Amino acid sequence: QIQLVQSGAEVRKSGASVKVSCKASGYTFSSYGISWLRQAPGQGLEWMGWVTTENTHYAQKFQGRVTMTTDTSTNTAYMELRSLRSDDTAIYYCARDPIEFYDSIGFTNWFDPWGQGTLVTVSS
Amino acid sequence: SNELTQPPSVSVSPGQTARITCSGDTLAKQYSYWYQQKPGQAPSLVISKDSERPSGIPERFSGSSSGTTVTLTISGVQAEDEADYYCQSEDNSGTYQVVFGGGTKLTVL
Numbered sequence: 001q002i003q004l005v006q007s008g009a010e011v012r013k014s015g016a017s018v019k020v021s022c023k024a025s026g027y028t029f030s031s032y033g034i035s036w037l038r039q040a041p042g043q044g045l046e047w048m049g050w051v052t053t054e055n056t057h058y059a060q061k062f063q064g065r066v067t068m069t070t071d072t073s074t075n076t077a078y079m080e081l082r083s084l085r086s087d088d089t090a091i092y093y094c095a096r097d098p099i100e101f102y103d104s105i106g107f108t109n110w111f112d113p114w115g116q117g118t119l120v121t122v123s124s
Numbered sequence: 125s126n127e128l129t130q131p132p133s134v135s136v137s138p139g140q141t142a143r144i145t146c147s148g149d150t151l152a153k154q155y156s157y158w159y160q161q162k163p164g165q166a167p168s169l170v171i172s173k174d175s176e177r178p179s180g181i182p183e184r185f186s187g188s189s190s191g192t193t194v195t196l197t198i199s200g201v202q203a204e205d206e207a208d209y210y211c212q213s214e215d216n217s218g219t220y221q222v223v224f225g226g227g228t229k230l231t232v233l
Binding site (some may be wrong): 035044045046057059060085099105106107108109110111112113114115116117 | 137153155157159166167168169172173176178210212214216219220221222223225226232
């Protein structure tokens, strides 16, 4: 079955960096993108960006602070977030993303399935 | 505007129909998607491209679209449907962004 398995919980100090992994199985990794999303405690969902084996696109909010990469030898995607602040404390999710493009509407993304989530706690 | 607006909460009795709305200018042009999130779990997709039901999603879940408002309808609500529901779309007006509604807590009375 299609599955995304993420790395374990992380604790970092303010100003540090964190790198979360997401190992995919059950489908052709190079045929889909991976989006990264996060959810702060008690809050809603926030999209951070997507990565494919060929390119990346980051949400404006995270430009310059996030790097998303893939390793096709292990079917794993990575998300690194730098200069961490206390408000970066959240559960970080990866999700498979077909990233379709239509001439009429441009890109459309949806997320299915999702990884189990990785709690990143940032302390001062 | 690139915002999506959902009601914070909806309550229904078992067997009734729940309707959760999501409104935003971008919905007139872009597809919408709906996710269900139960406590302590990752979200899961329940409706794709306004009204398509992914494999494995019960028929009681349906989606519709009209202008700048999309609606998730759950017919014959069951206790197991109690969850947070999020709508999602894209904003292609400037720098491309994926946008989410703030979420709706569905309570089954």
